Amino acid sequence: MVKAWDARARQWYGERYDFRRNLVDWDYHMRLQPAGTPGQDPALGSIIHFHHFRHWRMHGVAHELRDSHYNQPNRSLLSTAYGRTREFKDRSLRDVGRAVSAWGFWADSLNGPYHCFGVLAEEAGLYRAANKQFARTAVDVAEHNVASLLHELRHGEPLRLTPGSEAPRARVARGPTSLEDLQQQAAAQGQQQEQQEQAAGDAAQAPGAAAAEAGPAAGASAAATPAGATAGPGPGGAGRAHDEPSAGQGCQSPSCTARQERAGETGAGPGEQQAEGSGGAGGGAGAATPSPSSSSPSAPPQLPLPTYSSGGRAQVAKAMAAAAGAGAAEGGTGAAVGGQEGSGANAARQKMAEEEAALRAEEAALDSAAQQRATRFRLQLVTGDLTRVVTGRPKYAGCFAALSLGHRHMHLLAGEAGLLRAAAPGALLIAENARHVLQLNKEQAAAFAAKMDEMAVAGGWRKSPGRPAGVTEASEVYVKPRAGGQ
Numbered sequence: 001m002v003k004a005w006d007a008r009a010r011q012w013y014g015e016r017y018d019f020r021r022n023l024v025d026w027d028y029h030m031r032l033q034p035a036g037t038p039g040q041d042p043a044l045g046s047i048i049h050f051h052h053f054r055h056w057r058m059h060g061v062a063h064e065l066r067d068s069h070y071n072q073p074n075r076s077l078l079s080t081a082y083g084r085t086r087e088f089k090d091r092s093l094r095d096v097g098r099a100v101s102a103w104g105f106w107a108d109s110l111n112g113p114y115h116c117f118g119v120l121a122e123e124a125g126l127y128r129a130a131n132k133q134f135a136r137t138a139v140d141v142a143e144h145n146v147a148s149l150l151h152e153l154r155h156g157e158p159l160r161l162t163p164g165s166e167a168p169r170a171r172v173a174r175g176p177t178s179l180e181d182l183q184q185q186a187a188a189q190g191q192q193q194e195q196q197e198q199a200a201g202d203a204a205q206a207p208g209a210a211a212a213e214a215g216p217a218a219g220a221s222a223a224a225t226p227a228g229a230t231a232g233p234g235p236g237g238a239g240r241a242h243d244e245p246s247a248g249q250g251c252q253s254p255s256c257t258a259r260q261e262r263a264g265e266t267g268a269g270p271g272e273q274q275a276e277g278s279g280g281a282g283g284g285a286g287a288a289t290p291s292p293s294s295s296s297p298s299a300p301p302q303l304p305l306p307t308y309s310s311g312g313r314a315q316v317a318k319a320m321a322a323a324a325g326a327g328a329a330e331g332g333t334g335a336a337v338g339g340q341e342g343s344g345a346n347a348a349r350q351k352m353a354e355e356e357a358a359l360r361a362e363e364a365a366l367d368s369a370a371q372q373r374a375t376r377f378r379l380q381l382v383t384g385d386l387t388r389v390v391t392g393r394p395k396y397a398g399c400f401a402a403l404s405l406g407h408r409h410m411h412l413l414a415g416e417a418g419l420l421r422a423a424a425p426g427a428l429l430i431a432e433n434a435r436h437v438l439q440l441n442k443e444q445a446a447a448f449a450a451k452m453d454e455m456a457v458a459g460g461w462r463k464s465p466g467r468p469a470g471v472t473e474a475s476e477v478y479v480k481p482r483a484g485g486q
Helices: 002-035 050-059 138-155 179-224 254-265 313-336 339-374 386-391 407-413 442-458
Strands: 079-084 099-104 400-405 423-432 475-479
Touching (some): 002 050, 138 339, 400 407, 442 475
Antiparallel strands (some): 079 099
């Protein structure tokens, strides 16, 4: 997707590609900013922020939310364009060539998607001004509008701000979006992984090297130590040296009998020595290494208690996954945890499971209510040639009560396109004009709107005297006449 956007930008800017930041600055301050925001004071300019608009034009990312990394391409925006090469011209000066197809991004790359959800909202707090500029941006408005649509679909009521609270502000993302940033991030991740692998290899080689160095020193010290005696501690040690009976000598004391039993359990042969105490640095205690059985048994590791939080379904699921992962990693050591701690962990898991079940039940009820409300209309997505897929099919004749057209599909207003046949009597047609098309100036945008009216009237539509609520001056509204010319 990044390469497709870059290829589209190179094709549009041409030899001005290296200076595209200057062109973006011109389009914003000389075209978009003077147009203002629909229904607001023109002196405040556009609610679309310059940094968002520039980021869209440079990288193709318009809305960055949820404090996440935007480093995965959205391949659903890619499509195939068909055409013919211009290899030569025939006798009628028509371009003649081979039929080819190109895979890439062919949608709008100049105006941006902010005018769809990020300009108009019912919440007046989103248009609060401070220091002669809007305190919120089009990204905040778009996030609120989408959330309000989903909330109203599920709950049956519009999303309203509580009195006295401020309008929400969208969180800025922290991830790279340009091709250079993605390449730098991949290189940094590869270097970090190599460092981790090298550190793990060094840590695995360290015990073998230490054992190889300690082997000759242990042998020399054992040769200098009399048979049946342990080596004394060095300076700073806290132990004591004592004589141990050899394999041929008897030992009747309880302590000696216990040491022999422990040595037999660990596989120690006759004549092997046990050491008590600890040696200091530089001492000779390294010759008699304490066996693992001679040291006191270590306490079993404590299982982390899962913390209970009612911060929502996602936090509950994370806490449950962390508690389950900790229990699986510890294995059999979980049985050694005290009864009080074990009961506390089970109680926390049980409480989180109950809240998870309650959340799932609530979500299921909201989904069921949304499906019941959605039965009042049907949404059908179509691709390809609209004339052949929609307007030219008899089963769609008179089916649509409302239609909308983008400025790139104004040719469907003509009568031969069949759009009038697909509309029901009295249906509304909302067609986008060229008010926010940055390639056109004000005079050209006005001529575009006049041509729309001419094509609509010739196609059988009638111009609506007013605009419905929620429709700005960026669109023209037409009505299909009812029987009798009404």
